[in-house]
Amino acid sequence: MQPTGHIAPDNLLSLEAYSKWRKTHKGEVIAHRQLRSVPLGEHLNLQFESELTIRYQIQEMLRIEKIFEEEGIQQEIEAYAPLVPDGHNWKATVLIEYTDVNERRRELARLIGVEDRLFVEVEGCERVYAIADEDLDRENEHKTSAVHFVRFELTPGMCASVRAGAAVKLGCDHTHYPVHQQIRPETLASLAGDLR
Template sequence: MQLTGSITRESLMTLEAYAKYRKAHKADVIAHRKLRSVHLGDHVTLQFESETSIRYQIQEMLRIEKIFEEEGIQQEIEAYAPLMPDGANWKATMLIEYPDENERKRELARLIGVEDRMFVEVEGHGRVYAIADEDLDRENDEKTSAVHFVRFEFTPAMVSAIKAGAAVKLGCDHTNYPAHMTIPAEALASLAGDLK
């Protein structure tokens, strides 16, 4: 999979080429996604997206749906490309995970607004709160969604600090889910590569 910094129809593989690529590289992509998954407490995971993960997602959708016409390919690009970081931010899929259905229902009701209380704190700088669900609202008066899409926007000084090796914390200050942790070094190194 060739990374180009921009996902276009021309930069995607044909279904045949992707089938070959997938067999040889699926384990690499899974390892990449695992490296960029950060668990906050017992019930929230942020899967930080990258060009690699978004390209893979688009190629998988094209494969599964057997999409090969220009219009369908463009629709998949338009659906997923906005989730790719653009050099001054990190973008993530936020998963709220409770295996027990009754507990999940109860906790999603208690966690309304949790996506807006997620933050990243770069050593020596203030907190950057998530900009959540820019495509559509994913909660109502009764509960929040188990899946959110969040973006953390950084100042040039924060980008420089991250690239220079500053420690970075991920946290949440929602009343019903207070948590914070230092992003592990391996994950942080991968995330720093998204910044320009």
């Protein structure tokens, strides 16, 4: 399951081949995903996607749903492939995590708009705010969703700075969730690999 730069039906594994691949490589994918997960405060977690994480997600959906016909495979690709970064951005799944159901309900009502207040700040550059939920709106006037999909668009200069080793801050300036922190060097090294 090698990255190709483009996920297509002809470069995905068959269900049988994926089942064999999964037995020996699942741990590597989980470690890659953990490396690219950035907790932001106690209740937000950004999981930065890559071709590997999305390829794995598609293969898992095909396996679970036992999808082997081209139309179904194409639908899964169309659902997930837009989450692969394309050389000048980072894309992430944002999880808002509260274990207590009542606290979660209360906080999701307080955090309406939180996905639009997420930012990255490359050392020496302006903040870049997330572009959120481009596929569909995930909140209403009563609450936000516990899951969002965001994209951070970086300028060519920012991409070059990150590849050259600049520090990057991840943050949120929502009224009810102000927090920011440096992205760990090992995570940033993986994210730098997404940029051209």
